[in-house]
Amino acid sequence: MTVPQPPEPIPGARLLFSLDPSVNYLNHGAFGAAPIGVQRAQQRLRDEMEANPLRFFTQGLVDRITHTRRHLAAFLGADPDGTALVGNTTAGVAVVLQSVGLRPGDEVLTTDHGYGAVGFAVERECRRTGAVSRTLSVPLAAGDEEVVQIVRDGLRPGRTKLLVVDQLTSATARLFPTAAIVGVAREHGVPVLVDAAHAPGMLPTTVASIGADFWVGNLHKWAYAPRGTAALVVAEQWRERIEPLAVSWEQEAGFPGRVESQGTLDYTSWLAAPVGVFTLRSLGVDRVRAHNAALAAYAQRVVGDALGVAPADLPEPGGPTVAMRLVPLPAGLATTMDAARALRARIAERLAAEVAVTTWNGRGWLRLCGQVYNTPDEYDRLAVRLPALLAQG
Template identity: 65%
Template sequence: MARPGNGSDGPAGTTYDQGVSVGDPPPPIPGARLLFSLDPATAYLNHGSFGAVPIGVQRTQQRLRDEVERNPMSFFAHPGLTDRIVHTRRHLAHFLGADPDGSALLPNATAAVSLVLQSVRLKSGDEVLLTDHGYGANALAVRRQCRRDGASARTVALPLDATDAEVVSRIRGALRPGKTKLLIVDQLTSPTAKVLPVRAIADAARQHDIPVFVDAAHVPGMLPVRVDRLGADFWVGNLHKWAFAPRGTALLAVAPAWRRRIEPLVVSWEHDAGFPLSAEYQGTMDYSSWLAAPAGLFTLRTLGVEAVRRHNAALAAYGQRLVGASLGLAPTDLPDPGAAEAAMRIVPLPSGIATTQPEAHALRQQIADKLATEVAVNAWGGRGWLRLSAQIYNRPEEYENLAERLPPLLASLR
């Protein structure tokens, strides 16, 4: 297979020999790759799974850990610790357009799901409604809570190419007033990289007084957002993916009507203070990731939030078209995420490949081992999907190399 760039259709960009235009990649952000400590021998095209922490933010977190170890008693027992947590929470909440007094710092979006499920207090006969685009761990948490409470979980199917209006219509039709006690939707789905119209979904659910939990794990830093304008009862976003925070940093925003009803997963010394401190303070937990998170936002703002978003979205789209063309797919065969800033894209794999999650995990590992490339592979809707991310440290040639080497690897699996 010819490498991209062997042919050209002029200003529109490069083409493969089979005539599929893949366009031009965006210009790199100068010096961006030097901000990270990623192994240069590996093409890291999977920022969406665990993020990558800039070196400056790593050092900020290490200084905080050093502060702890110089005098653990002074750090953990000092009354100023909760003040530092509150200050950090306010900084992050302001960035996301959330009410800092109604938000709490948590380790990740998954922890927020369990906390909310516990606080909603399901009972026998109740149900939780999910979509088939949701994060797998959330479904596991829902099923466990439903088993404990005698409730049930139900899933509404959303076609990958559904319009926003179709998505809202399908979810509205699946709601069961009086029975559905919680609706969980993703703002940007993990397995399918699809942006859902969460504000319109929340409006539809509110007509029946059904609370909505929005899993926005990938939103902070990638997509512009004003949490206080979405109308969600619960919203959580991870800042350790696209906002350059250390791993273990998420913000859960809770609507006023629910704040007094939030029950922390672990009861600790700030329990009587109520939400949000009751959910945040957990004794000798490592708070360094939270306290270093503003350094991640400083890095993002220094680079230029909009410049980073434009670069990443354009590079992800370029990589999707490039890899798709290498598999014989036209641009119209490639799913559109539904937002111009989306920095994750998916590519359908050939029929019969990675159609189950174990097979998807195995293929991901083979791509890592044999092609020195990290990607995400998911089985969804009876088909395998390759998910590509783009971040400022990525280069066009990483996607070009994957496009050249992936087809022979897939052919060897048949």
Template identity: 70%
Template sequence: MSPYDQGVSAGEPPAAIPGARLLFSLDPGVSYLNHGSFGAVPIVVQRAQQRLRDEVDANPMRFHAGNGLMDRIVHTRRHLAAFLGADPDGSALVPNTTTGVSLILQSVRLESADEVLLTDHGYGAVALAARRQCRRTGATARTVALPLGAGDAEVVARVRAALRPGKTKLLIVDQIASATAVALPVREIAAAAHEHDIPILVDAAHVPGQLPVEVAAIGADFWVGNLHKWAFAPRGTALLSVAPRWRRRIEPLVVSWEQEEGYPLNVEYQGTLDYTPWLASPTGLFMLRTLGWEAVRRHNAALASYGQRVIGEALGATDLPHPGHPDVAMRIVPLPAGLATTTPEAHALRARISEKLAAEVQVNAWGGRGLLRLSAQVYNRADDYDRLAEHLPQLLSEWRR
């Protein structure tokens, strides 16, 4: 697949999935084109979680201290792991991908001569966590640049060349990058890292529910992905998968009563943590399957491509980066040069678009360029993107002044 949609030929938008908009409680006055940031919880999942909250508050002692909570957590974990093709005995439920990353950074036990290798497509909070752990241990965090639009072979070659056997203690790569919406060839990257026995952590925050995945087949030492973005789970639901040789070394960020049980229970049980998002998450998967997951993926990817085309045309963009996988439902449109080149500027522009155009998008500063990121989900329609394309050029023109 070409890394670029040369000629921006996304064609007509896909047919809407009947009734899908009614499954969500989103504000009908806002074009919500940023599912990738926080997801959107379907009404049926909200209700399932509320029933669980009601159960907790009806008898907190019974819920938290009764004999059934851990069994319910294990059952849920096995259900989610099966959906993702992960080993349930090597998986743990965690609140989000960022938590899983910090847990792994703590568990690999960095020393002063070590380094953590990241890419410049990585999520900002992950980079912050890596740098903090490096400061604590005297290790070094280093970044390898991957050009936007690079093919899989070039990506693997650049990462392989950046590895330092004997020094690189951990490699962190995204399966789908947040800022650039690029799908990276994580299986091939993992194989390259393992040539030198370098462990790899895959940040798959955007993968569950967006891409078909067999976690075990990737071969990563650590893999963590959110289910509250694209798998319709309540916010606060993610799955961490750990390869067998690392499981005994996993140290939870908080020690609680299941500590002696070891991984994964010592990671999952955190006393009075709110477990209702996890326990309600299978309802989200049920809804995804009821809609038809393949149909959802096709719809979302096609609609994201359409949105990228019409907004790209409106802004005069010619080279529109393709995410590198046909099912990715996020696309980026490079903004005119000089706009949103820093993170504060990107945040300010995103807020202005929300305020003035009643549209929620993501704006990222990456590589000295502002990138507008669009998502597509079953509740979106082509006219959401058409309206943004109609009014965004004027807003950006005024923003420049």
């Protein structure tokens, strides 16, 4: 089988970013990368804040955040009155976990594709409340119907008080049928929290159509917002129960104001976030999504071929706009988190390439991302040099 053709580059897109040209940055999914225009917009806001901090924080800040929230909620297809801006997805998850009212004997159900920090948050809340966590095993190659059936069989009505499921998994770059999963959980009276860290900007998501009780996603990854920008969307029946991680002056305002008000937090990342959405729309949202997904598919094949991985053994992400792909590493490599971190650092140091190395189900995986600032030759260079580095053990 031939390697898929890479997409045509989007003219001028690389110049929108300030990334180090001596590094092949192939891991946009980790922390994103803010376009230069977004960086400048945030700096102007910081300059305004530092010119008169008292005025910035006390005169109109709540209204400015509300306006920003409504703009971002419209982009996400979410109810602005049910949306709160938070620092990142894991912060939003923590808000939900402490607000659902877990008690001894209750159960939080997750899958083995979940994000590590979310798993830590679940474990901590279970220790605090006396609840327990249980993890469902979902095969990497499972189709949508099989995934839904695994969840259906795993629910324990009356005991399962929260189901946490990813929209697009971080460790395995797998798109889950979240709307169908939410439907099954609703049949059994189980609320669902969707970890959508990678959805905004990458996936054609309309949050309202998913129907989850809670949905939280980062805008600082694929929607080009400054880091520290995420949206927590809460169904109407839960909003009065949502409590912030720290109480501040908007506590009596209810949700979402009580969650967004965090004292002297640097709100400039939120206020500059619409510039990221504007940049994405200026490039063409559908155009960017198609480009990034096609580039990630090309990356997966050329690197997979270089490592001797048959095309049939390359995981499919399950969606036409998924801009992250996995390549299995040779057996015995990166089988623990520490080993994965060490290998990622070696690749960065010796090959001048930033990639994600993950471990899942006892095997190491290379996760490659496609973004408008990337070019096919970056993956070609990685494919040429990576086998020799991996052969060193």
